[in-house]
Amino acid sequence: xxxxxxxxxxxxxxxxxxxxxxxxxxxxxxxxxxxxxxxxxxxxxxxxxxxxxxxxxxxxxxxxxxxxxxxxxxxxxxxxxxxxxxxxxxxxxxxxxxxxxxxxxxxxxxxxxxxxxxxxxxxxxxxxxxxxxxxxxxxxxxxxxxxxxxxxxxxxxxxxxxxxxxxxxxxxxxxxxxxxxxxxxxxxxxxxxxxxxxxxxxxxxxxxxxxxxxxxxxxxxxxxxxxxxxxxxxxxxxxxxxxxxxxxxxxxxxxxxxxxxxxxxxxxxxxxxxxxxxxxxxxxxxxxxxxxxxxxxxxxxxxxxxxxxxxxxxxxxxxxxxxxxxxxxxxxxxxxxxxxxxxxxxxxxxxxxxxxxxxxxxxxxxxxxxxxxxxxxxxxxxxxxxxxxxxxxxxxxxxxxxxxxxxxxxxxxxxxxxxxxxxxxxxxxxxxxxxxxxxxxxxxxxxxxxxxx
Amino acid sequence: xxxxxxxxxxxxxxxxxxxxxxxxxxxxxxxxxxxxxxxxxxxxxxxxxxxxxxxxxxxxxxxxxxxxxxxxxxxxxxxxxxxxxxxxxxxxxxxxxxxxxxxxxxxxxxxxxxxxxxxxxxxxxxxxxxxxxxxxxxxxxxxxxxxxxxxxxxxxxxxxxxxxxxxxxxxxxxxxxxxxxxxxxxxxxxxxxxxxxxxxxxxxxxxxxxxxxxxxxxxxxxxxxxxxxxxxxxxxxxxxxxxxxxxxxxxxxxxxxxxxxxxxxxxxxxxxxxxxxxxxxxxxxxxxxxxxxxxxxxxxxxxxxxxxxxxxxxxxxxxxxxxxxxxxxxxxxxxxxxxxxxxxxxxxxxxxxxxxxxxxxxxxxxxxxxxxxxxxxxxxxxxxxxxxxxxxxxxxxxxxxxxxxxxxxxxxxxxxxxxxxxxxxxxxxxxxxxxxxxxxxxxxxxxxxxxxxxxxxxxxxxxxxxxxxxxxxxxxxxxxxxxxxxxxxxxxxxxxxxxxxxxxxxxxxxxxxxxxxxxxxxxxxxxxxxxx
Numbered sequence: 001x002x003x004x005x006x007x008x009x010x011x012x013x014x015x016x017x018x019x020x021x022x023x024x025x026x027x028x029x030x031x032x033x034x035x036x037x038x039x040x041x042x043x044x045x046x047x048x049x050x051x052x053x054x055x056x057x058x059x060x061x062x063x064x065x066x067x068x069x070x071x072x073x074x075x076x077x078x079x080x081x082x083x084x085x086x087x088x089x090x091x092x093x094x095x096x097x098x099x100x101x102x103x104x105x106x107x108x109x110x111x112x113x114x115x116x117x118x119x120x121x122x123x124x125x126x127x128x129x130x131x132x133x134x135x136x137x138x139x140x141x142x143x144x145x146x147x148x149x150x151x152x153x154x155x156x157x158x159x160x161x162x163x164x165x166x167x168x169x170x171x172x173x174x175x176x177x178x179x180x181x182x183x184x185x186x187x188x189x190x191x192x193x194x195x196x197x198x199x200x201x202x203x204x205x206x207x208x209x210x211x212x213x214x215x216x217x218x219x220x221x222x223x224x225x226x227x228x229x230x231x232x233x234x235x236x237x238x239x240x241x242x243x244x245x246x247x248x249x250x251x252x253x254x255x256x257x258x259x260x261x262x263x264x265x266x267x268x269x270x271x272x273x274x275x276x277x278x279x280x281x282x283x284x285x286x287x288x289x290x291x292x293x294x295x296x297x298x299x300x301x302x303x304x305x306x307x308x309x310x311x312x313x314x315x316x317x318x319x320x321x322x323x324x325x326x327x328x329x330x331x332x333x334x335x336x337x338x339x340x341x342x343x344x345x346x347x348x349x350x351x352x353x354x355x356x357x358x359x360x361x362x363x364x365x366x367x368x369x370x371x372x373x374x375x376x377x378x379x380x381x382x383x384x385x386x387x388x389x390x391x392x393x394x395x396x397x398x399x400x401x402x403x404x405x406x407x408x409x410x411x412x413x414x415x416x417x418x419x420x421x422x423x424x425x426x427x428x429x430x431x432x433x434x435x436x437x438x439x440x441x442x443x444x445x446x447x448x449x450x451x452x453x
Numbered sequence: 454x455x456x457x458x459x460x461x462x463x464x465x466x467x468x469x470x471x472x473x474x475x476x477x478x479x480x481x482x483x484x485x486x487x488x489x490x491x492x493x494x495x496x497x498x499x500x501x502x503x504x505x506x507x508x509x510x511x512x513x514x515x516x517x518x519x520x521x522x523x524x525x526x527x528x529x530x531x532x533x534x535x536x537x538x539x540x541x542x543x544x545x546x547x548x549x550x551x552x553x554x555x556x557x558x559x560x561x562x563x564x565x566x567x568x569x570x571x572x573x574x575x576x577x578x579x580x581x582x583x584x585x586x587x588x589x590x591x592x593x594x595x596x597x598x599x600x601x602x603x604x605x606x607x608x609x610x611x612x613x614x615x616x617x618x619x620x621x622x623x624x625x626x627x628x629x630x631x632x633x634x635x636x637x638x639x640x641x642x643x644x645x646x647x648x649x650x651x652x653x654x655x656x657x658x659x660x661x662x663x664x665x666x667x668x669x670x671x672x673x674x675x676x677x678x679x680x681x682x683x684x685x686x687x688x689x690x691x692x693x694x695x696x697x698x699x700x701x702x703x704x705x706x707x708x709x710x711x712x713x714x715x716x717x718x719x720x721x722x723x724x725x726x727x728x729x730x731x732x733x734x735x736x737x738x739x740x741x742x743x744x745x746x747x748x749x750x751x752x753x754x755x756x757x758x759x760x761x762x763x764x765x766x767x768x769x770x771x772x773x774x775x776x777x778x779x780x781x782x783x784x785x786x787x788x789x790x791x792x793x794x795x796x797x798x799x800x801x802x803x804x805x806x807x808x809x810x811x812x813x814x815x816x817x818x819x820x821x822x823x824x825x826x827x828x829x830x831x832x833x834x835x836x837x838x839x840x841x842x843x844x845x846x847x848x849x850x851x852x853x854x855x856x857x858x859x860x861x862x863x864x865x866x867x868x869x870x871x872x873x874x875x876x877x878x879x880x881x882x883x884x885x886x887x888x889x890x891x892x893x894x895x896x897x898x899x900x901x902x903x904x905x906x907x908x909x910x911x912x913x914x915x916x917x918x919x920x921x922x923x924x925x926x927x928x929x930x931x932x933x934x935x936x937x938x939x940x941x942x943x944x945x946x947x948x949x950x951x952x953x954x955x956x957x958x959x960x961x962x963x964x965x966x967x968x969x970x971x972x973x974x975x976x977x978x979x980x981x982x983x984x985x
Contacts, residue, residue, distance in 0.1 A: 032524075056868060087775060096781060103776040103858040106865015110773075110807065124865050151949035155788025162741035162826045163791050166639040201948060271738050272636040272980060274628060307572045312565045319621050322628060344624070375573040382594045383575035386525050390872040448636075 030415045032385055033394065037408040038234065043218025044241050047398060047408055048233065049225040051391050057226030058391035059122045059132055061140065062403035064221075064248070065214035066116040067190040068332060071251050072206075074199060076185075077157070077192015080113040081200055082210050084153050086120065087111075088145035090138050095149060098135055105131060113190055116332045117403030123392050126227045130236055136222075137240035140215055147204045154200035161197055168269050172276065172444055179265035180280055180336055180440040184256035216246035221408075223398050226391035256282070256334060263440040271448050274322060275346045278442030279356055280338035281434045286330040286414075288407045293330055294417035295429045296337050300326025301376045302368070302426060303359055304339045310359045314341070320348040330404045330414075336440075337433065346445060353441070364430040368423035380418050496970040497919065500727035502749045507585075507816045508888035512686040513709060516881045517702045518694040520874065526598050527874040528591040528605065528705070529692035531812050531882050534683035535585040536663075537656035538719060543671050545663015548582035549626055550679045555580040555589060557618035559607035564618050567604070576601050578608070582661045583801070583813040586886070590875055595696040606708045609684060619673045627668050634660065635737070635979045639826060639926040641802070642735055642979060643745035646924035649983070650733045651749045651819060655723055659983060666985035682716035692882050694874035725749035725817045730970040732923040732937055736930035737979035742832035743927070746839065747821030748920035754798060755887045760899035761911035762820075763797040768859035768908060769846050769916075770795030770822065773807040774866075776858045779822070782842050786955050787947075789835050790827045796820065797915075808870050811879025814886045820916065829927055833936045833943045837965035840918050841958065844965075847913045851905035860900050867893045919968045930976040938971045 036048045066079050087109075089095045102109060107124030122132060164170045173189050181187035191197065222241075224233060259282055286293035304310055304326040314321040320343065327338035339356050343349060388394050401410035510533075539546045555578060558564040571578060574597035581588045589609075593601040634642055645660045652658040659667070691709065693702050729748055752759055770779035772794045779793035798818050803810035822843075827835040871877045871893065884892050927933050936943070944963040951959075 053872065056872070096775075096785065099775040100854065100858040103774070104861035106861050106868070108807075108862070108866050108869050109775070123869050125868075148949045148951065152786065152788035152947075152951075156784050156791060158828075159741075159784070159788070159790035159826060162828065163640070166739050166741070166743075166826070167637040169637075273632045305572075306568045307565075316565050316618075316621070319617075319624070322625055344628075375569075378573040379575045381575075382573075382597070385594060386575055386577070386592060389525070389874070392869075392872070 029412065030381075030384070031412050032388055035408070036230065040217065040238065040241060042242070042244050043216075043247075044244065045221040045402075045408060046234065046237055047221060047223045047402065048228075048230055049394055049398070050228075050230070051226050051394060053226045053391050055126050055227055056124065056391060057126045057129070057224060057228050058395035059136065060223045060395040060399045061120040061136065062221045062223065062399035063118045063120075063215060064116070064219050064403055064406065065118055066114050067188060067192065068115050068185050068253060069214060069251065070185050070188070070192070071253060074196055075203065075206060076188040076196040077190070077200070078203070078206070078210055079118055080190050080192065081154065081157050081197075082207060083111050083113045083118050083120075084157060085145055085150065085207060086139060086143060088143070088149050088153065090142040090144050092138055092142070093135065094144070098139060101131070102135060107132065115186060115190055115335075117400065119396065119399045119403065121392070121396065129228055129233065133233070133236040133240050137244070140220065141241075141244045143211060143215070150204050150207060151201040154197070157191075157200060158197050161191055161194065164191065168267075168273055168276075168444065171267060172278070172442060175265040175267045176278060176280055176336075176440060176442050179263045180259075180282065181256055183254045184333060185253055186256070186331070186333065186335055212246065213249035213251075216248045217241065217244045219248035221399065221402050223395045223402070225395045225398075253333060258282075259438050259440075261437055264443055265440055266443045267445075269444065269446050269448065273446055273448075275343045275349065275446050276442060276444035277341045277343055277349055277352055278327070278338055278444075279353070280327070280336040280440045280442070281438045282334055283328075283337040283433050285333050285335070286404055288405050288410060288413050291417040291421065291425065292429070294414055295421050295425045296328045297414075297418055298373070298376050298380075298421045299363070299426050299429060300328040300337065301379070302372060303363065304356075305376070307372065307375065308359070310355060314352060314355055320344055320352055330401070332404055349443075360430055360434045363426055364434065366423075366427045368426050370423060373421070373423055373426070377419050377421070380415070384415055494970070496972045497730045500729065500920075502725040502727050502751045502817060504722045504724055504817060505751060506721065507814060507886055508755075510690055510885050512689065512714070513706055514690045514885060515702050515706060516690060516692045516878060516885065517697060517699065518692075518874065518877055518881060519697050520695050523695040523874075524595050525874070526593055526595055526696045527692075527694040527878060529694070529812075529875060529878040529882065530589045530609075531690045531692065531886070532587045532589070532684055533585065533688035533719070534587050535583050536659060536661040537585055537722060538679075538683050538717075539656070539659070539663065539667065542667060543675055544659045544667025545626060545661075546667070546671055546675055546679050547587060547683065548661050548663065549623055549668070549671060550676045550683075551580045551582050551587050551589070552622045552626070553614065553619055553676050554608055554612050554680065554684070557622060558613035558615055559604070560611040560613055561607060562604070563613065564615065570600070570604055574601060578605070581812075584657050584661065584815055586812050586814055588812045588879075592875065598696075602705065602708070609709065610711050612680065614673060614677055616673055619676060623668060623671060626662050627665065630660065630662050630665060630668070630983060634662075635982055639737070639739050639741070639743040640823070642737075642982065643743045643924050643926045644821075644823070646733050646735050646926070646982065647745040647747050647819075647821060647922070650731055650922050650924055651725065651728060651747065653726055653728070655725060657725070657815075657817065664983045664985050681713055685713045685716040686710065687715045690882050690885060692878035694878045722816060728922055728973070729920045730922070730968050731973035732925070732969045732975070734930040734933055734974070734976045735924065735926045735979045735982060736928065736976055737926060739926065739928050740829070741826035741927075742829045742925055742933070743826045744824030744832070744836060745821060745924045746824070746836075746921050747819050748922060749817060749819050750915070751817065752797075752820075752915060753816070753818050753887065754892055755889050758911065759797065760896055761903060761907050762915045763896065764860065764863065764900065764903055765846070765908045765912040765916065766795040766797035766820070767863050768851065768856065769843070769912070771859065771862060772796070772800065772809070774862065776855070776862060778842050778846065778855075779839065783824075783835060783838055786951070787838070787945075789831055789838070790825045792825050793835075793839060794823045796823070808876070811876060811883050812886075814883055829929060831945065832925060832927060832933060833967070834945045834962065836923065836967055837943065837962045840967060841962045841965045843916065843918050847909065847916065851909055853905060856905045856908070860903065864897050864900055867897060921968060923967070923969055926979065934974050934976055937967060937969050937974055940967060
């Protein structure tokens with residue numbers, strides 16, 4: 001429960017498909033629901049969506065903080081660790097009693113942290129809304145935990161690291177980020193550097209600073225989806241969150257200097273698995289005022305999605321690659337766009353790399369298949385509607401997009417921008433960003449007996 | 454009830470419909486007072502768990518759950534076929550056949566054209582093969598439904614059987630076994646290990662994707678034959694939900710009536726061996742120790758006594774929820790790992806979801822405990838902690854407040870389990886497969902009047918520690934084996950201060966006997982797991 005880096009992937013799947021009607025179409029909502037947005041005097045944003053889920057609702061809180069905010073040396077992984085601490089209680093509901101109170105009422109809880117946003121999820125009965133608002137406001141305003149509890153939870157985070165470390169995914173992410181970023185906090189994963197996780201038990205005082213810095217009303221968005229009385233909800237929110245004070249801190253996240261030469265992230269695995277290749281380029285931040293994120297979404301599918309010539313050639317025809325896919329996440333600051341390939345054999349590495357770079361060069365040269373571009377937009381349009389089936393799915397999609405882009409209509413904005421992407425946009429993006437000197441290459445090899453050649 | 458295997462003889466008294474077969478004398482609690490007693494004793498006798506088939510369902514039974522004004526249609530086809538239908542020497546055939554159907558193209562569409570056709574609709578078409586059932590699930594926007602149904606029909610009725618796709622999918626399945634299962638996921642490896650340990654010589658033993666040897670032997674002709682044998686009307690339940698009506702349901706049923714009426718009739722499964730006190734240590738180069746513990750049982754959800762057992766497991770270790778005893782004791786108080794959970798029936802992690810996966814019905818069930826990776830040096834202590842709190846569950850009164858939390862959670866969470874159309878269909882189809890009627894509704898009803906005493910009684914009857922078997926995935930397998938054989942005290946120290954009651958419990962935990970018999974401990978390199 002609780003922490004779930006993986007949810008990010010789930011949510012990205014939603015965002016990748018978030019795309020609505022074509023440019024110039026009537027300005028009707030692309031989302032299958034109306035949305036109400038209010039801002040309290042203290043800066044807290046409250047987003048509500050009525051949804052046909054009799055007796056049930058999703059109550060999510062997005063905090064605009066993630067591993068991006070971990071600017072101090074030795075404190076990587078703190079945003080995620082802190083997410084764990086948010087379950088540790090308050091003066092009114094100490095250690096465990098909050099979880100018990102919610103459980104008794106039939107609520108299911110979870111949370112996840114990403115590079116840019118931390119999301120707290122509660123799903124359950126509308127009838128207990130009053131208690132829920134009270135309990136959620138209480139922990140965001142009055143979190144309190146002892147140093148031993150803090151130290152114990154740090155060990156659970158270490159356990160989470162160990163849980164993830166048996167798969168190459170975490171180590172690959174560490175290697176790629178370490179190569180691509182020299183300065184920006186995106187250099188470390190959301191879990192943080194291993195040595196920093198080991199040192200977490202000593203950071204009790206810092207944890208209080210972290211809470212004061214980022215868990216402020218102007219840095220949080222409450223999202224409620226499902227079956228509820230809006231007037232009653234807003235009255236409860238005003239009552240319980242109204243007295244919350246504080247302003248989010250300003251820290252300087254160091255900007256990543258432009259990359260000027262190709263880089264390589266090398267990693268060798270000593271147990272059986274398959275070799276991998278990844279090509280990653282620095283790309284612009286996601287922002288409501290630019291269409292870069294939407295272009296990147298569409299370009300990912302165009303280059304390496306299941307209907308791309310690259311996929312058909314490498315996976316289906318030549319069968320040099322077992323799995324191929326794009327890697328393009330929304331980020332507040334400039335991050336990476338990539339293509340990942342799980343090779344069948346090490347010997348195919350050069351051929352696969354050439355095929356990917358050739359495909360990129362084609363787009364950069366202006367050769368874009370208009371039919372495929374139209375299909376991608378159709379896929380996005382239908383996909384958006386299909387992915388928003390339950391209060392939880394809607395709430396998490398909203399939390400993710402609002403948390404990163406910073407505007408309540410972020411999900412719709414991005415969807416609309418995706419529908420407006422043109423062939424020229426793809427070419428211009430590829431030409432500008434997908435260049436040799438801006439690229440980091442993952443060379444993941446296997447040196448183990450009895451597996452993955 | 455159908456329970457036989459598990460512990461106490463008095464369990465039978467509570468279950469009038471149990472197939473009567475006398476239990477071995479030592480079927481009651483075997484709780485050695487001392488470690489010496491445990492080690493000196495002969496290996497505990499196995500308690501075979503008899504097979505009771507799931508109730509029959511009429512061919513092509515329809516489950517239709519319309520949702521007015523819904524723009525998305527969900528189709529869920531559940532076939533009574535799974536890895537138990539893999540012929541000996543062809544382990545993995547059902548899963549591979551399913552993938553060849555769903556991904557390998559149709560007579561009119563190559564695999565690549567199939568992707569091209571589905572993609573612009575954002576239509577979903579996926580397949581999952583479990584031990585006894587295979588699910589083919591699809592979702593599509595109503596605007597694209599006719600074309601989607603046409604494609605789905607071709608997938609099942611006119612597969613392409615392209616040799617190249619067959620080779621690709623077979624190679625990928627083999628790679629999943631050799632690389633991903635053995636080398637990349639200690640936790641899933643541990644769970645697969647538990648199946649292998651509990652079901653030696655039984656069709657449940659092998660993982661659904663097959664064995665290295667079995668997969669290697671499969672030919673395209675095997676796949677073609679298997680398709681005709683098991684993807685039949687007799688084995689199919691048709692589920693439809695969302696923007697559907699009876700006319701559409703009839704249309705889908707009519708189209709699928711082109712499937713063979715009957716194929717091969719599944720033979721009754723053998724009894725589960727009923728091993729207990731055994732351990733399997735899968736050795737691989739890993740930082741931590743992952744654990745999966747459990748035993749086979751005939752207690753299923755179609756038994757009225759199951760409700761109390763389900764509540765007991767939920768109370769003890771609800772999947773990925775903080776209020777479970779194991780979560781609080783192992784993680785929250787001791788920081789040993791990310792979580793520890795308990796399951797009253799076979800459970801499979803559904804991707805990243807924390808919601809139980811439907812349509813993995815098994816006629817023979819297991820109870821299990823999932824110990825998520827702990828630092829290797831704490832592997833034995835954490836195992837002992839699980840046992841210590843299991844004993845406590847069975848002996849100390851359940852605190853009413855904690856009981857109410859677990860009950861409230863289960864009542865609320867079961868409503869969350871059916872929020873998508875696919876999940877609603879899945880549970881409704883399971884109701885048919887198990888013959889329970891509305892299982893979740895009945896569970897909630899049973900919870901209303903359930904008492905802590907009843908739940909504890911269920912734990913006493915059904916959750917005897919002596920029935921457990923232990924699977925570990927770890928690096929120092931021989932070292933762990935020695936610890937399990939000799940069972941020296943394994944005290945723990947913390948860098949931080951702990952409450953007195955935690956330290957007091959730790960003292961007992963450090964010497965808690967692990968009911969594993971030295972003769973039944975095996976070490977297997979992960980690289981050799983599921984070779985044949």
